[in-house]
Amino acid sequence: MAEKPEPTRVLYCQVCGLPAEYCEFGPDFEKCKPWLIQNAPNLYPDLLKEAKERQVEKVAENLQAVGISSPGDGGGAREGQSDPSGSNSASKPEEIKRLPGGKIKKKEKPEVIIEKIVRNKRKCVTVVKGLDLFGVKLSDASKKLGKKFATGASVVKGPTEKEQIDVQGDISYDIVEFITETWTEVPESAIFFIEDGRKVAAA
Structure with a gap:
């Protein structure tokens, strides 16, 4: 079977x-x-x-x-010490903003920009931008500018939606002196004029 x-x-x-x-x-x-x-x-x-x-x-x-x-094996940088390359492994790498094309955007310094604008070929307005970057309250600044130059001054939103001070008339001749004396935190080296589309240092 x-x-x-x-x-x-x-x-x-x-x-x-x-x-x-x-x-x-x-x-x-x-x-x-x-x-x-x-x-x-x-x-x-x-x-x-x-x-x-x-x-x-x-x-x-x-x-x-x-x-x-690991701080104990000597392979990396010990806490509180920098490694041979000079960078500390504990610290975060500094963030760098890159613009299109690989250009590095530098951290912008605060600036006060003064620009004279002529409207209707007769009316002149002096625009002051950037005072707020130095901790100056724009509403107070516009009152002081209006009082000093005996003219109208108001806080308005500019083309870039940032607030600026519009002062009636051409006061660019001695506004720099008034700004540096009234607000000591604003250095003269940080004040610039816009002339023919170019930025020119006031100092």
Whole structure:
């Protein structure tokens, strides 16, 4: 009498439910990979190799991170000390604003801009911008300017939506002296005139 053949044992994937050798054709092979490495490494030797390589890379990354950030192993800069390159690993890198084309935007210094505008070919207005950057209250400044030059002065929003002081008449001849005497926090070197579309230093 012939012996009964033993039934073939099929290993089914616990993730997708397919036989393990068919996982790669299933919809969730990526999800199956950890289970296959654990339970059927002989079916997918490449997966095992891949996993080992990934593990080695991870260990190398961890060692590198420890070498840079750990203050105890001498690999990185100790706390309170700067490394040989002169930068302290504890301090954050300085943020640099880059303009289109790779140009670096320098941090702008506060400036007072004075511009004389002639309207209707007769009416002249002297525009003062930037006093607020020095902590000067514009409403107070407009009152003082109006009183000093016996003219109308008001705080208005300019073309760029920033507030400025419009003073009626041409007072550009001695406004610099008045500004530096009234508001000592504004240096003469920070005051500029706009003449023919160019910025000219008052000092």
